[in-house]
Amino acid sequence: xxxxxxxxxxxxxxxxxxxxxxxxxxxxxxxxxxxxxxxxxxxxxxxxxxxxxxxxxxxxxxxxxxxxxxxxxxxxxxxxxxxxxxxxxxxxxxxxxxxxxxxxxxxxxxxxxx
Amino acid sequence: xxxxxxxxxxxxxxxxxxxxxxxxxxxxxxxxxxxxxxxxxxxxxxxxxxxxxxxxxxxxxxxxxxxxxxxxxxxxxxxxxxxxxxxxxxxxxxxxxxxxxxxxxxxxxx
Numbered sequence: 001x002x003x004x005x006x007x008x009x010x011x012x013x014x015x016x017x018x019x020x021x022x023x024x025x026x027x028x029x030x031x032x033x034x035x036x037x038x039x040x041x042x043x044x045x046x047x048x049x050x051x052x053x054x055x056x057x058x059x060x061x062x063x064x065x066x067x068x069x070x071x072x073x074x075x076x077x078x079x080x081x082x083x084x085x086x087x088x089x090x091x092x093x094x095x096x097x098x099x100x101x102x103x104x105x106x107x108x109x110x111x112x113x114x
Numbered sequence: 115x116x117x118x119x120x121x122x123x124x125x126x127x128x129x130x131x132x133x134x135x136x137x138x139x140x141x142x143x144x145x146x147x148x149x150x151x152x153x154x155x156x157x158x159x160x161x162x163x164x165x166x167x168x169x170x171x172x173x174x175x176x177x178x179x180x181x182x183x184x185x186x187x188x189x190x191x192x193x194x195x196x197x198x199x200x201x202x203x204x205x206x207x208x209x210x211x212x213x214x215x216x217x218x219x220x221x222x223x224x
Binding site: 004034036041042043044045046049089091099101102103104105106107 | 147149155158162169206212213214215216
């Protein structure tokens with residue numbers, strides 16, 4: 001079945017540091033890939049997405065590139081801020097964007113210190 | 115434009131009881147999915163409703179059931195609650211594209 005594996009956390013960084021959160025996946029078919037962010041006490045917010053190989057999703061300074069050859073979708077940001085502290089989830093969807101189900105990784109807790 | 119809303123925000127139930135959670139989708143969205151997020155884990159897909167029918171179901175027992183109404187709102191029902199059902203229950207709505215999540219209902223089973 002489909003699965004997503006994220007790097008083990010938590011991750012603690014100083015403000016303005018470079019961020020990488022690794023994500024690899026296993027899927028039947030050709031999935032769409034997503035990063036969601038969850039702030040304390042809130043639901044999930046879509047951060048970025050990519051729907052085909054070599055696509056780069058980007059939003060709010062975060063980027064991730066769909067790498068089919070390595071089945072990866074690593075999240076990066078060049079300079080993190082304290083406000084980026086949250087839980088980040090990598091996810092995939094098969095069965096079509098319109099009605100597929102999301103399969104999530106276990107989440108990575110990011111804490112950014114001033 | 116209101117996003118996805120869920121009620122109640124928090125709920126405490128006793129083992130063996132039944133619970134109903136509610137979700138109103140984002141305006142214009144016709145598909146509702148439910149997810150269970152245990153503490154420290156990623157969300158797990160429960161089921162999805164479209165045109166008042168269950169279209170997909172995850173690996174959850176029959177104790178978990180749902181309903182979608184003509185206005186696209188949805189309910190999640192859980193019977194015979196177990197301690198392991200304690201979790202954040204997330205509703206997500208969509209219209210042929212990415213899903214938008216509500217804030218969730220925190221269910222505690224004692």
